[in-house]
Structures are given as C-alpha cells and as structure tokens.
Amino acid sequence: MxxxxxxxxxxxxxxxxNEPYFEETEKKFCGLMENYLSHQSLSQALFKHQIENLPLYGYGIKSYILSMIQTAIEVSDGTVSIKHIDKILELGKELLQKPxxxxxxxxxxxxxxxxxxxxxxxxxxxxxxxxxxxxxxxxxxxxxxxxxxxxxxxxxxxxxxxxxxxxxxxxxxxxxxxxxxxxxxxxxxxxxxxxxxxxxxxxxxxxxxxxxxxxxxxxxxxxxxxxxxx
Amino acid sequence: MxxxxxxxxxxxxxxxxNEPYFEETEKKFCGLMENYLSHQSLSQALFKHQIENLPLYGYGIKSYILSMIQTAIEVSDGTVSIKHIDKILELGKELLQKPxxxxxxxxxxxxxxxxxxxxxxxxxxxxxxxxxxxxxxxxxxxxxxxxxxxxxxxxxxxxxxxxxxxxxxxxxxxxxxxxxxxxxxxxxxxxxxxxxxxxxxxxxxxxxxxxxxxxxxxxxxxxxxxxxxx
The missing domain is CATH 3.40.50.1000 (HAD superfamily/HAD-like)
Known part of the structure; x- marks a missing residue:
C-alpha cells in the first residue's frame, strides 16, 4: 500500500x-400507525417502498420521509388522518436535526x-x-x-x-x-x-x-x- | 482570461x-387546492414554506414535494383529504421524470x-x-x-x-x-x-x-x- x-x-x-436514529424514527412511525398494521408488517411495507423509490428518490432522509407518507397512505387504504401525515413530517424534521x-x-x-x-x-x-x-x-x-x-x-x-x-x-x-x-x-x-x-x-x-x-x-x-x- | x-x-x-416544469407542477398543485385558497395566495404560502425549509431540506424536488404537503395541510387547517396528499406525491414523482x-x-x-x-x-x-x-x-x-x-x-x-x-x-x-x-x-x-x-x-x-x-x-x-x- x-x-x-x-x-x-x-x-x-x-x-x-446514524442507523439507530432511523430505527428510533421507524419505531415512532410504527407506533403511530399500529392501528392499521403490526410493527413488523409496517417495517416491511416501508422497506419495500424505500427500495422501490430508490431509482427516483435516491438515498437520504427526505426520501425516507416521502416513503413513510406513501406507506401510511397505502397500508391504511387512504383512511389515515391528516394529523398522522403532519406527524410524519415532524418525525422527518426531527431526524434531520439529530445530534x-x-x-x-x-x-x-x-x-x-x-x-x-x-x-x-x-x-x-x-x-x-x-x-x-x-x-x-x-x-x-x-x-x-x-x-x-x-x-x-x-x-x-x-x-x-x-x-x-x-x-x-x-x-x-x-x-x-x-x-x-x-x-x-x-x-x-x-x-x-x-x-x-x-x-x-x-x-x-x-x-x-x-x-x-x-x-x-x-x-x-x-x-x-x-x-x-x- | x-x-x-x-x-x-x-x-x-x-x-x-427546469423552471417551467416547476411552474407547471405548481399550477396543478394550486388547482388541486383551489377550494381552500386562491392560486396567488397558495403560491405565496408555498414559497414561504420553501424558504423556511431551505436550511433543513436544501434545494431540489424532494424538498419541494415536502413543502407542498406541509402547505396543503396548513392552508386547509388540517382538513385536506388524504387523496390530495397522495396526488401531491404523484405530482412530485411526475416532476422527477420530466423529459x-x-x-x-x-x-x-x-x-x-x-x-x-x-x-x-x-x-x-x-x-x-x-x-x-x-x-x-x-x-x-x-x-x-x-x-x-x-x-x-x-x-x-x-x-x-x-x-x-x-x-x-x-x-x-x-x-x-x-x-x-x-x-x-x-x-x-x-x-x-x-x-x-x-x-x-x-x-x-x-x-x-x-x-x-x-x-x-x-x-x-x-x-x-x-x-x-x-
């Protein structure tokens, strides 16, 4: 060398x-959506959307926020509340400001x-x-x-x-x-x-x-x- | 030199x-939300959020999509439908694939x-x-x-x-x-x-x-x- x-x-x-911050956010996201799906199934759905969106969105937190919103809409069949979407935006902004x-x-x-x-x-x-x-x-x-x-x-x-x-x-x-x-x-x-x-x-x-x-x-x-x- | x-x-x-594509998307966004606010006021609200979010989100289309979602929630006082949010995600994906x-x-x-x-x-x-x-x-x-x-x-x-x-x-x-x-x-x-x-x-x-x-x-x-x- x-x-x-x-x-x-x-x-x-x-x-x-880094990754522990994403895991913490994902846990909060799953908690927010637990009336619709189990934590495990939600994580799987989110992962699926992240990978599907990679060619268009690329890596990073903004892509992750957008994939969380898409997942929330899809797993709730469009019945999730606007308050939930607002909360996801907030989770994203929190994640962008982690120490x-x-x-x-x-x-x-x-x-x-x-x-x-x-x-x-x-x-x-x-x-x-x-x-x-x-x-x-x-x-x-x-x-x-x-x-x-x-x-x-x-x-x-x-x-x-x-x-x-x-x-x-x-x-x-x-x-x-x-x-x-x-x-x-x-x-x-x-x-x-x-x-x-x-x-x-x-x-x-x-x-x-x-x-x-x-x-x-x-x-x-x-x-x-x-x-x-x- | x-x-x-x-x-x-x-x-x-x-x-x-580039900019004409953003303007086209913004026109569609304003059309989608016209029951809540005039095109001009919506554009102003969206611009305000874009600028406020710059330090955290930076430039680019993903930031723009997130600011549209935030604007839709805010100007509707949380009463906008999930279908509208889904449509905004779709507008964003369209914008990312313009020729x-x-x-x-x-x-x-x-x-x-x-x-x-x-x-x-x-x-x-x-x-x-x-x-x-x-x-x-x-x-x-x-x-x-x-x-x-x-x-x-x-x-x-x-x-x-x-x-x-x-x-x-x-x-x-x-x-x-x-x-x-x-x-x-x-x-x-x-x-x-x-x-x-x-x-x-x-x-x-x-x-x-x-x-x-x-x-x-x-x-x-x-x-x-x-x-x-x-």
Whole structure:
C-alpha cells in the first residue's frame, strides 16, 4: 500500500451514529400507525417502498420521509388522518436535526492520518444533510472535501477516482458496509477496510465472506492507524 | 482570461429546461387546492414554506414535494383529504421524470469548448435528480464531472475551487441566475457570465445592475464560444 494517496471514509455509522436514529424514527412511525398494521408488517411495507423509490428518490432522509407518507397512505387504504401525515413530517424534521455523536477513536484516527494522506468523506444520502452533519461534527478541518455519492457502486467509485485524478491502487476506502464501502472498491482494484457497526440497514447486508488481498477488517476505527502509518 | 482552466455550467435553465416544469407542477398543485385558497395566495404560502425549509431540506424536488404537503395541510387547517396528499406525491414523482429538453446552442457550445478546458456542471438541487438529468441529456461525455452544491454562495464556490485545485482567476462560471451563478463568483475573484432564461424563480432574483470587469452577459449560450476561443 505504499502508493496510497487518498483515504476515504464513509460517514454514517463509520464516523458518527446514524442507523439507530432511523430505527428510533421507524419505531415512532410504527407506533403511530399500529392501528392499521403490526410493527413488523409496517417495517416491511416501508422497506419495500424505500427500495422501490430508490431509482427516483435516491438515498437520504427526505426520501425516507416521502416513503413513510406513501406507506401510511397505502397500508391504511387512504383512511389515515391528516394529523398522522403532519406527524410524519415532524418525525422527518426531527431526524434531520439529530445530534452528531462521534464513534470511538474517530478524531484520533483523523488527526493521525491527515498530514500523510488526502482524507475525504465518501457518503450516500442527502447532500444538505450530510454537509450539516459533517459541519456539526467538528471534523471538517481534517477532510479535503466531502463527496456525496448518488450510489456506491463500481461506476460511482470510478467517477470519484476520476475527479480525484488518482488510480485505484492509490485509493483506500473505510466503512461499515461490506456491500457499499468494501466490495465495489475491491472490484475496481482499490483497497478497502470494513469497520462493522452494531446495527446495519437490511439493504446494506451481503450473504458471503470476503477474501481478497486488498481487504482489511478492524473492530475500531483507530486500528487503521498502524496499518496506514507503518 | 488567458489563465482559465475550468468552465463551469449551471444546469437548470442554463443547459436544459427546469423552471417551467416547476411552474407547471405548481399550477396543478394550486388547482388541486383551489377550494381552500386562491392560486396567488397558495403560491405565496408555498414559497414561504420553501424558504423556511431551505436550511433543513436544501434545494431540489424532494424538498419541494415536502413543502407542498406541509402547505396543503396548513392552508386547509388540517382538513385536506388524504387523496390530495397522495396526488401531491404523484405530482412530485411526475416532476422527477420530466423529459430533458436542451436549450438552444448547448451541445454546440460544449463540443467547441471541451478540448480546451475542463468543463464541469455546478448545480444546486437533489444529487440523484441532477445526475439523472445529466445522464438523460446525453451531455455527460463533455463534462469532467458534475458538482451538486448545497448552495451557491461564496463559501460553496471557494470549496469548489479547493477541490478543483485551482485559483479564482482560473474559473469561469456560466448560468441563468445573477444571484447564484454570477455575484458570488465575481466576489471571490472569478469570471462569470449571465445567460438569462425567460422565467426565473423568485428566490433567484436580485434588484440591482452588475458592473464588473470579470462580468459577461450573453443571450444564447453559444455566444460564449468566441469569448473563450479567441
């Protein structure tokens, strides 16, 4: 890995807490709608709409709010009250204002690495929301910039490398999703490191093990320091 | 302008039609809600919510859909029907799938310039939506990349220059909004060109003339070619 130039970090559940906030909101949404359907069936219906809406809405909280509204209308067969819709808008605005809680070892890691590499954030989601979170995190000074990606497939990573003007072997990606942060990066010839978070959105799960020369796995983010600063 | 390296183009109403689609959607929204309020008062209420929600939602169609829903609930004092909310979701999905109609001279201009400069798209709005539009426009091959910005203020342009690794005097921005595409770029020392579109969102208007050595004004995009390829 002597040729590395850019270290890219996923944001949500890699730098700071995210998925637990979505789970908390989903629980409130299911509570709101429990006269119509069980929590489990509601979650399934919401997930179905999220995935169906991905090509049109993309990732992020605004897409999630719109999918909650659509789900509420559909599972109630159009009988849900306007107060419920208003409450869903409110849940969405709450979710957009959650405090930023850094994960363990994050600041130590960025501090250690930022003089030796160009550090970037590579994340999906709403542009506005991700920039707000990074700003509120106080981590902005360590990063050259934040890259909000429409998706994290091979094509998107290739575009990212093109605009960074680097080759795959100069790129190292760190994140909590094997599906989004690791596999596509390995497939295009880059390096990738998995740092698991205790909870993962169903859409990000994969069903097989990864064996690859360019693949690393750590438990806490700061375990990457000795790998990158030998 | 001998030092120019990057020519940046606004997308909506500079490369392809946008604002007329929003106006068409707003007309349908006002028609849907005309039992509650006049078109004019509804438009005002919607604009108020859009501006209020900007810090939280940012720009783009998903923000617009959410603001329409909020407006419908508020102006009806919570008495609007669920069918109306469902219809608003549908209007939003329609708006996200409008055909891309290139403005006059766009392809000719990009073709002429792309061998001599790095061309980028610098636009606000939803990341997913803007990437979809650029893809569908068939213009992707001319651009080094697309830059979706959370806002178009001096701070955002300074960040853009930083990631492009260029100085302000190496940057030329072209767009239909004096407020977003021209003023902030001139203020940070770059070059800017105004190419007006026949209709402009109220939020983008300014109330004074611009006089500046680095400022250009043209009627059609292809009038920029002789300026940049002397």
């Amino acid at each position: 002597k040729s590395l130039k850019v270290i890219a970090f996923d944001a949500d559940d890699t730098l700071f807490i 930023i809680v850094l994960l363990e070892g994050v600041e130590q890691t960025l501090k250690a690495l930022h003089s030796n590499y160009k550090l970037v954030v590579a994340t999906k989601g709403d542009l506005k929301d991700q920039q707000r979170k990074l700003h509120d995190s106080g981590l902005g000074e360590y990063f050259h910039h934040i890259e909000v990606m429409a998706d994290k497939k091979e094509l998107n990573y290739n575009k990212l490398l093109k605009r960074l003007d680097i080759e795959p072997h100069e790129f190292f990606m760190i994140g909590n999703s094997l599906r989004s942060d690791v596999l596509p990066v390995l497939n295009i010839g880059g390096y990738a490191c998995h740092v698991p978070f205790h909870t993962t959105w169903a859409h990000e799960l994969i069903d097989h093990e990864i064996e690859h020369d360019n693949f690393y796995e750590i438990k806490k983010l700061n375990e990457i320091i000795p790998l990158l600063l030998p | 001998k030092s120019l390296k990057v020519i940046a183009f606004d997308a909506d109403d500079t490369l392809f039609i 891309i109609v290139l403005l006059e001279g766009v392809e000719q201009t990009l073709k002429a310039l792309h061998s001599n400069y790095k061309l980028v798209v610098a636009t606000k709005g939803d990341l997913k939506d803007q990437q979809r539009k650029l893809h569908d426009s068939g213009l992707g091959e001319y651009f080094h990349h697309i830059e979706v910005m959370a806002d178009k203020k001096e701070l955002n342009y300074n960040k853009l220059l930083k990631r492009l690794d260029i100085e302000p005097h190496e940057f030329f921005m072209i767009g239909n909004s004096l407020r977003s595409d021209v003023l902030p770029v001139l203020n940070i020392g770059g070059y800017a060109c105004h190419v007006p579109f026949h209709t402009t969102w109220a939020h983008e208007l300014i109330d004074h003339e611009i006089e500046h050595d680095n400022f250009y004004e043209i009627k059609k995009l292809n009038e920029i070619i002789p300026l940049l390829l002397p």
